[in-house]
Amino acid sequence: MTTNSAARERFTLGRETRLPPLLALALCALATWLPGPAPASAQETPPVAVIGATVMASTWQDPVEALGTLRADESVTLSSTLTGTVSALNFEDGNEVAANQWLVQLDDAQAQAELRAAQALLGQRQSALNRAQQLQDRNLGVRATLEDNAALVKQSEAEIDAIRARLADHRLQAPFAGTVGLREISVGALVTPGTELVTLDKLDTMKLDFTVPATLLSVLHPGLTLSATTPSYPDQVFRAEVATLGTRIDPISRSLVVRANLPNPDGRLLPGMLMEVQLNQPAREALTIPESALVPDGERQTVWLIEPGQPPHVTRREVATGERRQGEVEIIAGLDGGQRIVTHGTLKVREGDPVELVAENVGEGDIKDVLERQRRAIESRASD
Structure with missing residues (x-):
């Protein structure tokens, strides 16, 4: 009797100790089927504040950069053709002289x-x-x-x-009006044939010679505009037009010499100066976007395209780019005129994110003001 009672007691205790795990398993299964709170990813994402721009067609000129050298419009070095002694000089260093004015007199x-x-x-x-x-x-x-x-x-x-x-x-005269150089001789000096006596340059107009690839021969013609700068005057841009094209192509460099005439009324430009030339090819129409809108993706170039909607959202679009100029890039394929893209805030958005366009077509100089207004607006909403 005692033995059976003890056995029943152990059986009853074993059942009591095994019930909690079974109950826990049932609760877990029930929790799986019952609806719970929505995960954070399924909640509505607030729009991302961005600055955008409109894809626009604009006039585009492909620049050709080259290095050129200045030459005087007319330049000559006067020298003696006979042996003699200098008896008189009729100029000083840097004088402006008239045509046919005598400069050096030999005995x-x-x-x-x-x-x-x-x-x-x-x-x-x-x-x-x-x-x-x-x-x-x-x-x-x-x-x-x-x-x-x-x-x-x-x-x-x-x-x-x-x-x-x-x-x-015996008397050397100026063949044209111009500016004489430094005087290197004195009265009484003995000169012989070939002795250089004085230089004379016509500086009111300068010839700018530079070379361009022969592949551009089809678009080169007199009248093309260009701009030139020199380290001597880094803040000044000199503008001119192509005057003449060379008649021969260098067989080694496959380049052509092009000449432009630069007005030089104040005489600031001098022969031998190095000039950095930017030649403007004929204008054409091209789709352009701000360069800041480009998002590199490996070897590809992409942009964030703002798709219309309530609210608007962004999708990544691959584009093919062409020429570039300061702050702008040409779009060859991937976008159409009138579409809107993200220019600032490209690192904050992801595919499909809703966006809030706080400004559009803003110049680089105005970005700081836009960001400051946005900061104030956020602080105002926070205080409310």
């Missing part, structure tokens, strides 16, 4: 003496010719004598012309 005393002797001989021969002519008019002279005297007069005239030409070589 011409000997040539002047030769000229006077030749002129005296010409007078003598002219008198002899006159007497022979008078006798011939009276039928008293010989025809051959008259012809010999006439030939001697012509000979003397030719000798005088030659002496005067040598005298002209």
